Amino acid sequence: xxxxxxxxxxxxxxxxxxxxxxxxxxxxxxxxxxxxxxxxxxxxxxxxxxxxxxxxxxxxxxxxxxxxxxxxxxxxxxxxxxxxxxxxxxxxxxxxxxxxxxxxxxxxxxxxxxxxxxxxxxxxxxxxxxxxxxxxxxxxxxxxxxxxxxxxxxxxxxxxxxxxxxxxxxxxxxxxxxxxxxxxxxxxxxxxxxxxxxxxxxxx
Numbered sequence: 001x002x003x004x005x006x007x008x009x010x011x012x013x014x015x016x017x018x019x020x021x022x023x024x025x026x027x028x029x030x031x032x033x034x035x036x037x038x039x040x041x042x043x044x045x046x047x048x049x050x051x052x053x054x055x056x057x058x059x060x061x062x063x064x065x066x067x068x069x070x071x072x073x074x075x076x077x078x079x080x081x082x083x084x085x086x087x088x089x090x091x092x093x094x095x096x097x098x099x100x101x102x103x104x105x106x107x108x109x110x111x112x113x114x115x116x117x118x119x120x121x122x123x124x125x126x127x128x129x130x131x132x133x134x135x136x137x138x139x140x141x142x143x144x145x146x147x148x149x150x151x152x153x154x155x156x157x158x159x160x161x162x163x164x165x166x167x168x169x170x171x172x173x174x175x176x177x178x179x180x181x182x183x184x185x186x187x188x189x190x191x192x193x194x195x196x197x198x199x200x201x202x203x204x
Contacts, residue, residue: 002029090135145178
């Protein structure tokens with residue numbers, strides 16, 4: 001039985017390409033594996049709080065030494081981290097906003113990238129602790145950033161690949177829907193390519 005953590009981060013609840021394609025991917029997986037368990041996490045509808053000094057103080061206090069207030073402060077982070085550890089597969093809808101990720105997705109990363117919890121420091125440097133999981137990231141981009149002159153402004157895939165790898169999520173596949181701001185033909189072409197990628201990842 002596969003446990004899938006399905007994360008959306010688009011602030012658009014309607015006409016969102018990243019929401020559409022992740023939903024299509026998860027639905028196709030469910031059709032192939034009826035007993036797969038899907039856990040939904042919507043970072044736009046229920047955005048994680050951004051880090052504060054109080055949050056960091058609670059993170060870096062040993063669990064047995066935390067106050068009741070600190071335990072409440074880390075409660076959501078503990079839930080988000082546990083969702084990652086429980087998942088076999090992680091599916092993330094990650095539209096590009098201003099050459100990078102949404103603020104909600106960044107806030108989620110800040111809540112789950114925790115020293116001593118999802119990574120640790122060993123003799124040879126940092127070691128990710130979220131191992132043996134498969135990650136699929138579906139992006140939505142107005143322009144084309146995977147190649148050509150705009151590739152230099154792609155702080156989207158590069159950041160996600162780096163930070164997820166840092167916590168042990170190194171088996172990451174990106175499926176880009178690009179050129180979405182280039183009119184109806186651009187959208188049609190992008191979705192055609194994305195649907196083809198989904199069918200190749202989950203053949204009938």
